[in-house]
Amino acid sequence: MTDAGRVTCSEQTRTTPPLATDTAPTPRPAITALALAGGTAVLVGSEFVPAGVLPLLAHDLHVSEGRAGLAVAATALAGAVTAPTIASVLPRVDRRRVLLGLMVLALISNALVAVAPTLGVLLVGRMLLGVAVAGYWTFTFGVGLAVTGRPALVSTAMSLGTSVATIVGVPLASTLGDRIGWRAVFGGLIVATTASGLALARVIPSVPAHPGAGPEMMRQVLGNPRLLAGAAMVTLVAFGNFAAYPYIRVALHSVTPSAVAVLLLLWGIGGLIGNLAGGWLSSRLQLGVVLAPVILAAGLIVMTAHPNAVVVAGAVLAWGVGFNMVPVTTQLWVSRIEPRRVESAVALQVTAFQVAITIGAVVGGAIVDHRDVWTAMAVGAVAAAIAAAGFGAIRLVPRAD
Structure with missing residues (x-):
């Protein structure tokens, strides 16, 4: 680190x-x-x-x-x-x-x-x-x-x-x-x-x-290659989640129909844990932005195996933890790497999420229609794993100018 x-x-x-x-x-x-x-x-x-x-x-x-x-x-x-x-x-x-x-x-x-x-x-x-x-x-x-x-x-x-x-x-x-x-x-x-x-x-x-807010601030932000690379990784990990999440009910129902509500609640509990973990890792952001997609990918991979309800419960919890760490850690990451242009840096992060929601839902739906929900989750896991590797390769160096 x-x-x-x-x-x-x-x-x-x-x-x-x-x-x-x-x-x-x-x-x-x-x-x-x-x-x-x-x-x-x-x-x-x-x-x-x-x-x-x-x-x-x-x-x-x-x-x-x-x-x-x-x-x-x-x-x-x-x-x-x-x-x-x-x-x-x-x-x-x-x-x-x-x-x-x-x-x-x-x-x-x-x-x-x-x-x-x-x-x-x-x-x-x-x-x-x-x-x-x-x-x-x-x-x-x-x-x-x-x-x-x-x-x-x-x-x-x-x-x-x-x-x-x-x-x-x-x-x-x-x-x-x-x-x-x-x-x-x-x-x-x-x-x-x-x-x-x-x-x-x-x-x-x-x-x-901010005195520098406006088109010029965004232009300067777009000139930061580390930030752009980070935004691309945000898009990847969010895509990985939203290619799978809209179909979580379908997946859970096929494994254990009687426990769908409980498992969805477990995903939510994982989300709360992920929020707190993301904040706790604010002093170790390089670790946080890598760990979040790793946990997400692990949860999705285990979901694709879906051997039994107990294992799926653990996978759902990990999925909730991993994805809900992402908004916290990446928002802090972009503000750290562009400390003088926080507004525009966060705007880029928000854009990455919105694009990922749109593309992820469309691609995930097509995969579910033409293959199955487990393939959508596997695709999501691969995207999250690539994002983890990408964040690991980007040095978290605040822009000096």
């Missing part, structure tokens, strides 16, 4: 200047981090809720489930376009105002989806959500860093919000959708989005944009 990989968390805080140099750290960093995590949970929950109500949504709009699945793909595509460009569109706007504006956009999106009479209207609403999700992820780390001065806390909190959304939000939406209807589920998201926006408005102070 390089010396840079052993830099302590406090040293990272000193070498990574906040996006707003005149914003003093808050005396309540945990409350701020929780508010930011709440926004993440609401937005990510909104992004993936259609997966939990897909049959109901498709039936109500008189479309096939395959076409209804575009509700997730449209969000990811809009996010992939938004993440690298939004800072250039809003180079001087106070970041507090930006975050609150993005929450309002998510509110409009969920309201539009809740009343959508056709799939076309619904997809417009979902694209608005893609802008909100990508923008929020792009700016939140920098805002949290400026307000709290604690990068590991902010990154872990954001990933914790994602875990809560996927562990609680999607299964809950599925259960509620069967009882009260999918439109009512989106009505509940309207309430949750409003509450989260109000919490952010209360605890987040004014955070002026």
